Amino acid sequence: MEGCHVYTSVLAVVGGITLFFLLLDTLWNIILAARALLAPFFLTHEEQNLVKRYGSWALITGCTDGIGKEYAKQLAKKGLNVILVSRSQDKLLKTANEIEQEHPVKTKIIVADFSKGATAIDYIRNEIKNLEIGILVNNVGMQYTYPMFVGEVPEQQLWDIININVGAVTMMSRILVEDMKKRKRGAIVNVSSGSELQPLPLMTVYAASKVYVRNFTRSLRYEYSDCGITIQHLSPMFINTKMNDFSRRLRTTSFFIPDAQTFAKHAVNTLGKLDCTTGEYARKIRLHNRVLVPRNTVLFYEISSRMGENSHREQTQ
Numbered sequence: 012m013e014g015c016h017v018y019t020s021v022l023a024v025v026g027g028i029t030l031f032f033l034l035l036d037t038l039w040n041i042i043l044a045a046r047a048l049l050a051p052f053f054l055t056h057e058e059q060n061l062v063k064r065y066g067s068w069a070l071i072t073g074c075t076d077g078i079g080k081e082y083a084k085q086l087a088k089k090g091l092n093v094i095l096v097s098r099s100q101d102k103l104l105k106t107a108n109e110i111e112q113e114h115p116v117k118t119k120i121i122v123a124d125f126s127k128g129a130t131a132i133d134y135i136r137n138e139i140k141n142l143e144i145g146i147l148v149n150n151v152g153m154q155y156t157y158p159m160f161v162g163e164v165p166e167q168q169l170w171d172i173i174n175i176n177v178g179a180v181t182m183m184s185r186i187l188v189e190d191m192k193k194r195k196r197g198a199i200v201n202v203s204s205g206s207e208l209q210p211l212p213l214m215t216v217y218a219a220s221k222v223y224v225r226n227f228t229r230s231l232r233y234e235y236s237d238c239g240i241t242i243q244h245l246s247p248m249f250i251n252t253k254m255n256d257f258s259r260r261l262r263t264t265s266f267f268i269p270d271a272q273t274f275a276k277h278a279v280n281t282l283g284k285l286d287c288t289t290g291e292y293a294r295k296i297r298l299h300n301r302v303l304v305p306r307n308t309v310l311f312y313e314i315s316s317r318m319g320e321n322s323h324r325e326q327t328q
């Protein structure tokens with residue numbers, strides 16, 4: 012009887028401690044949600060002088076479409092000269108022309124394909140060797156053509172995703188961060204994705220690559236933020252861009268699915284003010300809805316919503 016009583020007491024203590032930590036975790040999530048939701052309202056509305064703070068050149072990867080293109084335009088609007096890096100020369104020239112017509116800044120284009128790994132990085136390193144780059148926007152990213160099982164994704168596409176989503180962010184940061192450190196100023200913006208928040212079957216490798224981006228960015232911040240460098244983790248939810256061509260719903264702009272221009276305008280304004288952000292308000296609400304609901308609910312919602320709307324996949328079968 013005595014032994015049984017002790018056993019029950021131990022279990023009660025273990026249960027109490029577990030419950031305490033679960034409540035603490037939930038409370039912490041609520042505090043984070045409140046902080047992320049309220050932070051933008053306390054952001055200073057003062058126009059930041061990004062040129063003065065970080066330097067006069069910005070380099071943006073994956074910048075002839077979607078978020079990258081609009082982000083480059085927003086930086087040019089703030090007076091930064093921009094180095095545009097993407098695969099297609101025609102699209103680069105068109106983007107550079109648009110920017111120069113809209114803003115009194117210089118542009119430089121670099122044709123590079125990040126899926127080529129070290130070859131692309133060496134080429135870019137050589138092209139920028141005489142320029143002081145104040146802001147690096149690691150925006151380039153690749154997703155499957157449509158949601159599918161890992162075994163169905165062509166092997167080359169998986170290598171491309173790893174080289175682009177993981178390799179480019181890592182190596183572009185590597186080639187620029189030490190110069191920024193010497194100058195004691197600079198900013199690196201790493202574009203991750205809301206898919207980093209949980210395992211995401213049918214987009215397994217894409218979502219896993221974004222977990223890398225998140226953790227890489229956080230660690231990099233610990234290493235370099237004392238040197239005067241801003242390291243921002245920008246984690247958008249869905250944006251209406253061609254990356255989402257597989258889904259009619261995601262290609263329809265709405266309150267929760269903004270276009271790239273709206274997103275970039277808000278996101279650029281968070282630079283130097285928020286270290287970790289989804290980029291803008293409506294999407295923050297959605298992100299924190301996801302943080303606060305049980306993980307499996309989110310997981311199944313994500314899978315079913317993607318499968319349900321995946322007309323492309325159905326067409327190809």
Ligand SMILES: NC(=O)c1ccc[n+]([C@@H]2O[C@H](COP(=O)([O-])OP(=O)(O)OC[C@H]3O[C@@H](n4cnc5c(N)ncnc54)[C@H](OP(=O)(O)O)[C@@H]3O)[C@@H](O)[C@H]2O)c1
Nearest residue numbers: 073074075076077078098099124125152204249250252254
């Ligand atoms: N759209 C969303 O819903 C969403 C949500 C969360 C996170 N994100 C992230 O946001 C970033 C931008 O996405 P997005 O939707 O704006 O993409 P997007 O519209 O598909 O544009 C991709 C850009 O990258 C360039 N690019 C593609 N492959 C490249 C390569 N191998 N080497 C060099 N450049 C390449 C493309 O230009 P070229 O074809 O000329 O090379 C294009 O300018 C990505 O990191 C993505 O993961 C997007």
